[in-house]
Amino acid sequence: MLSHQKDQKDTPTSTTSCGTQVSTATSADEAFQESISHHQESNVAEAPLTVALDRLNIREESVMAERMFPSLDIVFQRAAKENELAFNVQNTEHALSRADQGSRNGDRNLEVLAIIRTVLDQLLLLQDSSYLIEAASILANASRDESWRLPFGQSGLLELFLRLQASTAVEEDVLNPSLKFIGNTCAATAISIQTIVELLQRDNDLAADDMLMIVHTASAFLKHDRFQQYFIEHELTYTFLDVVHRLSPASENVASQPDLLSIGQDPSEEILSSLLKAVTEILTDISAVGTFAQKYTIDSALVDSLKNWLVSQQQQKQICSCLMLGNLAQSDSICREMVNRLRLHDRLLNILEDRRHPQASYAALGFLRNLALPAENKPVIGTRRTVEIIARFWSQDVNQQIQHASVALIRQLLNNCIGNVRWLLESLSPDPESPAHEKTYMSLLLLLFGRTDDAATKFETGRTVATICRCISTSTQSLPPESTEAIWHRLYGLHRDIATPLAMMISQSRFPVLRSEGWFALALMARSEEGSAAVSEVFQQLEAFGVLVSTITGQSPTSERPATGNTMSSESNGSDRSPEQAQKMKDKDRENALVLVNELLRHTGDNLSDIRRSVLQDLLSGPQSPGRAEELMTRAKSEERQEEQGQH
Numbered sequence: 001m002l003s004h005q006k007d008q009k010d011t012p013t014s015t016t017s018c019g020t021q022v023s024t025a026t027s028a029d030e031a032f033q034e035s036i037s038h039h040q041e042s043n044v045a046e047a048p049l050t051v052a053l054d055r056l057n058i059r060e061e062s063v064m065a066e067r068m069f070p071s072l073d074i075v076f077q078r079a080a081k082e083n084e085l086a087f088n089v090q091n092t093e094h095a096l097s098r099a100d101q102g103s104r105n106g107d108r109n110l111e112v113l114a115i116i117r118t119v120l121d122q123l124l125l126l127q128d129s130s131y132l133i134e135a136a137s138i139l140a141n142a143s144r145d146e147s148w149r150l151p152f153g154q155s156g157l158l159e160l161f162l163r164l165q166a167s168t169a170v171e172e173d174v175l176n177p178s179l180k181f182i183g184n185t186c187a188a189t190a191i192s193i194q195t196i197v198e199l200l201q202r203d204n205d206l207a208a209d210d211m212l213m214i215v216h217t218a219s220a221f222l223k224h225d226r227f228q229q230y231f232i233e234h235e236l237t238y239t240f241l242d243v244v245h246r247l248s249p250a251s252e253n254v255a256s257q258p259d260l261l262s263i264g265q266d267p268s269e270e271i272l273s274s275l276l277k278a279v280t281e282i283l284t285d286i287s288a289v290g291t292f293a294q295k296y297t298i299d300s301a302l303v304d305s306l307k308n309w310l311v312s313q314q315q316q317k318q319i320c321s322c323l324m325l326g327n328l329a330q331s332d333s334i335c336r337e338m339v340n341r342l343r344l345h346d347r348l349l350n351i352l353e354d355r356r357h358p359q360a361s362y363a364a365l366g367f368l369r370n371l372a373l374p375a376e377n378k379p380v381i382g383t384r385r386t387v388e389i390i391a392r393f394w395s396q397d398v399n400q401q402i403q404h405a406s407v408a409l410i411r412q413l414l415n416n417c418i419g420n421v422r423w424l425l426e427s428l429s430p431d432p433e434s435p436a437h438e439k440t441y442m443s444l445l446l447l448l449f450g451r452t453d454d455a456a457t458k459f460e461t462g463r464t465v466a467t468i469c470r471c472i473s474t475s476t477q478s479l480p481p482e483s484t485e486a487i488w489h490r491l492y493g494l495h496r497d498i499a500t501p502l503a504m505m506i507s508q509s510r511f512p513v514l515r516s517e518g519w520f521a522l523a524l525m526a527r528s529e530e531g532s533a534a535v536s537e538v539f540q541q542l543e544a545f546g547v548l549v550s551t552i553t554g555q556s557p558t559s560e561r562p563a564t565g566n567t568m569s570s571e572s573n574g575s576d577r578s579p580e581q582a583q584k585m586k587d588k589d590r591e592n593a594l595v596l597v598n599e600l601l602r603h604t605g606d607n608l609s610d611i612r613r614s615v616l617q618d619l620l621s622g623p624q625s626p627g628r629a630e631e632l633m634t635r636a637k638s639e640e641r642q643e644e645q646g647q648h
C-alpha cells in the first residue's frame with residue numbers, strides 16, 4: 001500500500017519588495033512594547049528607580065529644548081559676524097529671544113521656526129559647514145522633546161533636513177545630526193508621512209536623486225505598522241501611484257513622455273529606474289498589509305486603475321499592477337472574481353506572450369500562480385494557448401528566475417486538473433508527418449530539466465512530474481478507465497526519461513518533503529508495466545540504486561557516501577520538524593520504496609539481470625543486518641563491472 005506523505009498546502013503568496021513571501025510578524029512597535037512589558041514584569045522591585053529615570057530623561061529633553069533658541073542665537077550671530085549673510089541679525093536675535101520666553105510657557109512659535117529655516121538655508125551656502133553642523137545638532141537635541149515635533153514638521157524644518165539627507169553635496173558631519181532630527185521628528189506619524197507626500201506632490205523642481213532619497217526615507221518609515229496604517233487610512237496610495245504614472249515613459253523612452261514629472265535636467269536612466277523601483281517597492285509592501293485589502297475591495301476605483309495598467313505599454317505600470325493585485329488575491333473568493341468576472345488572466349497572458357520585458361513577465365507569472373490556486377480557476381486559465389505561452393519560457397535564452405516561475409505556474413495549473421495535464425501532453429505539431437508530432441510540451445519541460453543548472457527549477461520540474469502522476473491516478477473518479485490508461489500510455493510512451501526528475505528529488509536530503517514526494521510518485525509509476533520500465537531505467541544508475549538501498553535498509557554504504565552532502569548520507573531533518581516527525585517521514589519513504597521494489601519485480605523482473613533481481617528480492621526479505629547495505633551495493637557493483645567487461 002502506498003504511503004502518501006501529506007502535501008504541503010499551496011497558499012497565496014504576498015510579494016514584498018524583496019520578492020519574498022510575507023508572514024504575519026510582530027511590528028517594531030509591538031516588539032518594543034512587549035520588551036518593555038516583560039522588563040516591567042521581571043523588575044517590579046526596581047519600579048521606583050525606573051520612574052525616576054524616566055522623569056530624569058523627560059527633564060533632560062525639556063532642558064535641551066529650552067536651550068534651543070539661545071544656543072541657535074549664538075551660532076547665528078557668530079556666523080553673521082564672520083560671513084556676509086543676508087539676514088537681519090538684530091531682528092533675528094529679538095525674534096529668538098521672544099520665542100524663548102514664549103516656549104517656557106508652552107508656546108510653539110511657527111513664525112520663528114520659519115525664520116530659523118531661512119537662516120539655515122543661508123548657512124547651507126557657506127563653505128564652512130561648522131555653523132550648520134552646530135545648528136543641526138541643537139535642533140536634533142531639541143527634537144527629542146515631543147512637543148516640538150509637530151511644529152518642526154509644519155514649519156518646513158523637517159522638509160529641509162529631508163532635502164539634506166537626499167543631497168550628495170552635504171558633508172557627513174551634517175548628515176548625522178540631520179538624520180537624528182528626522183528620526184525624532186518623524187515619531188509624529190502624521191506629520192512625517194504627510195511632509196513626504198507633499199514633497200512628492202508639489203515639488204516639480206526636485207532633482208531625481210533627491211526624490212530618490214526622499215522615497216527611500218518613506219520606505220524606512222513604512223516598515224513600521226503605525227506608518228503603514230496611516231498610509232492606508234489616509235489613502236496615500238494614490239499619491240505614490242501618481243508618481244509611477246508620471247515617471248513611467250510612454251514607450252520606455254523618457255523623452256517621449258511630454259507630461260513627465262520635471263525632476264531636474266535629463267535624469268539618468270539608472271536614477272529614473274531606481275526611483276520607479278523604489279516607489280513600486282513601497283506600493284508592493286503596503287498592498288501586502290492585511291488592512292489594505294479591507295480598504296480597497298475588488299470593485300474599488302484603485303483596483304479598476306490597476307486593472308487598466310495591466311494593458312499599459314509601460315513596463316513599470318504592468319509590474320506595479322501585477323504585484324499589488326497579486327497581493328490582493330489572497331482568498332479563493334477574490335481569485336474567482338478576478339478570473340471569472342474581471343478576466344484578469346487574459347491580460348496577464350498577453351503580458352507573457354509579449355515577452356519584451358522580463359520583469360513584467362516575472363510579475364505576471366507570480367500573479368497568475370495566485371489566481372490558479374482555486375480549483376474552479378484551473379480549467380478556465382488552463383488552455384492550449386496558456387500552456388504554449390508558458391512553454392516558450394523553457395528555451396535557452398530565458399532568465400532562470402522566470403523559468404522557475406513558469407514551471408511553478410504550470411505545476412499549479414496541473415494540480416488535480418486532468419484537463420490541463422492533457423494540454424501539457426499535447427503534440428507540438430498536429431501534422432503526423434512532422435518530427436514535432438512525437439514531441440509534447442512535457443518534452444520541452446524535460447529538456448529544460450536536463451539543460452538547466454538551477455536546482456530550484458530542477459526540483460520544480462520533479463514536483464510537476466509528481467503532480468501529473470497524482471492527478472492521473474485520481475482521475476479515475478471522473479474519467480473512464482480506458483481514458484486514464486490512454487493518458488498514462490502517452491506519458492510513458494513519449495517521455496522515456498519521465499522518472500529522471502523524481503530521481504533527483506529522492507537523492508537529496510536538504511528537503512525531506514520533496515524527497516517523500518518523489519518516493520510516492522515513483523511508487524505510483526511502478527504500478528504499471530510501462531511505468532515500471534521508466535522507473536527501472538532510473539535505478540540502473542548506481543547512485544540512484546544506492547539511495548533505494550539506503551532508504552529500505554536504513555544504512556548508508558560507506559563506499560557510496562558522497563562528499564557533496566546532497567544525498568541520503570548527509571541527512572537533514574528540516575529545521576521545522578522534530579526527530580519523531582523526521583523518523584515518521586523516513587518510515588513512509590521506506591514503505592513507498594518497498595512498494596516500488598515489489599512492483600518492479602512484478603512488472604519488469606524478467607527483464608532484470610540475475611544479480612539485480614536477486615538484490616531487489618533480498619531488499620524485501622525482512623530485517624536488515626548491519627552491513628547489509630554494503631553487501632547489496634557490492635553485488636550491484638559487480639553486475640556493473642560484468643557489463644563493462646562484456647562491452648570490451
